[in-house]
Amino acid sequence: MSAHENIGRRNGSGRRTFLKQAAAAAAVTIVPRHVLGGAAGPAPSEKLNLAGIGVGGMQGLGDVRSVSGENIYALCDVDQNHLNKAAQQFPKAKLYRDFREMLDKEHKNLHGVTVTIPDHMHATAAVWAMERGLGVYCQKPLTQTVWEARLLANAAKKYKVATQMGNQGxxxxxxxxxxxxxxxxxxxxxxxxxxxxxxxxxxxxxxxxxxxxxxxxxxxxxxxxxxxxxxxxxxxxxxxxxxxxxxxxxxxxxxxxxxxxxxxxxxxxxxxxxxxxxxxxxxxxxxxxxxxxxxxxxxxxxxxxxxxxxxxxxxxxxxxxxxxxxxxxxxxxxxxxxxxxxxxxxxxxxxxxxxxxxxxxxxxxxxxxxxxxxxxxxxxKRSPGHFQDWLRALRGGEPACSNxxxxxxxxxxxxxxxxxxxxxxxxxxxxxxxxxxxxxxxxxxxxxxxxxxxxxxxxxxx
CATH class of the missing domain: 3.30.360.10 (Dihydrodipicolinate Reductase; domain 2)
Incomplete structure (x- = not known):
């Protein structure tokens, strides 16, 4: 590369049980965090409480590490092996296998989540988080289908939470x-x-x-x-x-x-x-x-x-x-x-x-x-970095560049x-x-x- 180039370089019964519990919980109104806490976000000196949905594969744990200057409050993965490895690095984090359970239990304690799971589940996890008033950093591509991409854009407008897709470039x-x-x-x-x-x-x-x-x-x-x-x-x-x-x-x-x-x-x-x-x-x-x-x-x-x-x-x-x-x-x-x-x-x-x-x-x-x-x-304007761009938005700053x-x-x-x-x-x-x-x-x-x-x-x- 020439010097002139500008470079930087779970089972069925478990699911049925969960669905019954979710149906019972549906009667309870979810109050988004931004309504409870105000749109301005936490103070710059306050650490954000973040959760990682997906902490294995090619990038999952890496995304969590990239925001580890904040408080990693919870981790979630469908593979216990991945979860155990992540827990070694973040021993204080609460552990979950089902992101729906985690978000229902913990959304009032969280500011945002990273979503680093297979493409077909990006939209589902992101919507669950945004409905509960949480900011979302979602890996690329944002969704697997065209309809889901429109859905997430609309969700971001409706819930007014800080979002960012993981296209670091x-x-x-x-x-x-x-x-x-x-x-x-x-x-x-x-x-x-x-x-x-x-x-x-x-x-x-x-x-x-x-x-x-x-x-x-x-x-x-x-x-x-x-x-x-x-x-x-x-x-x-x-x-x-x-x-x-x-x-x-x-x-x-x-x-x-x-x-x-x-x-x-x-x-x-x-x-x-x-x-x-x-x-x-x-x-x-x-x-x-x-x-x-x-x-x-x-x-x-x-x-x-x-x-x-x-x-x-x-x-x-x-x-x-x-x-x-x-x-x-x-x-x-x-x-x-x-x-x-x-x-x-x-x-x-x-x-x-x-x-x-x-x-x-x-x-x-x-x-x-x-x-x-x-x-x-x-x-x-030049960026402070892709993750920092999202974290700044979570704190009430300007929207992230790939929101x-x-x-x-x-x-x-x-x-x-x-x-x-x-x-x-x-x-x-x-x-x-x-x-x-x-x-x-x-x-x-x-x-x-x-x-x-x-x-x-x-x-x-x-």
Whole structure:
């Protein structure tokens, strides 16, 4: 990487018992914490009481550690092994297996929660917390489905709690410099964005894995949550659920949500919504896991207060994942060498800009021969750090940079791509206001999740 680049770098009976208890408790009105304690939040010198929902896997305990300057009041995980390991580091924390039980018992003692569990349960845990007046830091992607993304954005507006999605690059100075460079006109009007990631989970699994005994420490019923009941397999938990249609979003949700950050912010994509999405290549389609695919989102012209003209022209945003990254070719004027270490390129009428990592690197392309850095006029306030940004909001400060009113619409448009591959070479027309495709009723079946009985979420309107 050249020097000029701006970088930084449980069982059935248990569930039935709980549902009976929950039904009895439903008659009790939940008074959100922000109503009891006031909107301003605790004093800066007061430690926040936080809980971690999900403390294992790839990031769970890491997220809790990232806020451990506060008081870690409670921990929750469906896997006792994960819970035990976390408890060694936070021995004073109360321990729970079911986040619903924890939130019902402890919400008056908490200020906020981190949610670091499989994608299909993000919205459920987040809504339970927000309904009880708690702030939420939720890992990316914000949700597994488009409908849930809208739900969380509405919930954040309704309950007025501090929220943040875990796309750390949004807080990185390089993402802000990318925005400022584009607004400054350094590459002219942006007409195309190309982003790609060749990784994946569960590639090659095309039928449901053979059933295995459920580990004695794991509550598989709770892990499945709202999803259809399935047999346990170590090919799913703890890591590779990301590639399964029932639970994850594959690479667009795992890394696309990071990579697209500079584009979403700089081009105001979440403030409008695409008019259509089209999958133009796909291979490996099967009924269990995500295939390899490439798709295009078409966005209309959009108002932008940061550019001289006040508007930005229509833009085509491309995504390539898995083996379909082979379809991406450097735009005319760039070479493969120019794109080394880059995972997203902006095509402008006067030049090119590349970003890397989670938006943690930015450079003009081709890279300036003199090694100079991008230094556009500073427009955006610099971040204290992604977790600190949320903690500041919890204390009554300004909203976090990727709060759910921002990350909800962002996740919403991006997850249209995770629907598009089911209808290859068909331009799916999107009506964002009504949250539906106007020219394909079958596609609308994938906008909203199917809920297992007892796990339903209701519409939230504002």
């Amino acid at each position: 949004y807080s990185h100075v390089a993402t802000r410099i990318a925005c400022e460079s584009i607004w400054n006109g350094d590459i002219g009007d942006v007409t195309e964005v190309h982003s790609w990631h060749g990784g994946g989970f569960s590639r090659g699994i095309v039928k449901w894995p053979e059933a295995e005994p459920v580990p004695p420490t794991l509550d598989w019923n709770l892990w499945q949550g709202r999803a259809q009941e399935r047999p346990y397999s170590s090919k799913i938990h703890p890591i590779h659920w990301r590639g399964f249609l029932d639970y994850g979003t594959m690479m667009i949700g795992d890394w696309g949500i990071h990579q697209y950050g500079p584009a979403n912010w700089a081009l105001g994509l979440g403030e409008t919504s695409p008019t259509s999405v089209q999958c133009f290549a796909v291979e490996g389609v099967n009924p269990v896991t995500y295939p390899n695919y490439a798709c295009k989102f078409q966005f209309p012209a959009r108002p932008c207060p940061y550019v001289k003209s006040g508007t930005m022209p229509p833009v085509a945003v491309y995504w390539y994942e898995g083996s379909m990254t082979k379809l991406f070719k450097p735009p005319q004027g760039l070479t493969a060498e120019d794109l080394k270490s880059i995972n997203q390129v902006f095509v402008g009428t006067k030049g090119f800009l590349g970003t890397s990592g989670r938006g943690e690197g930015v450079t003009l392309l081709p890279r300036p021969k003199d090694g100079s850095r991008l230094q556009p006029p500073e427009v955006l 759910f009113t921002i990350s909800g619409p962002y996740t919403e448009w991006m997850l249209l791509g995770a629907i598009s591959w089911r209808f290859p070479n068909e331009e799916l027309k999107w009506d964002s206001k009504n949250l539906r495709f106007t020219n394909n009723e079958k596609a609308n079946e994938f906008v909203r999740p199917q809920f297992r009985k007892g796990w339903e979420l209701k519409e939230i309107t504002v």
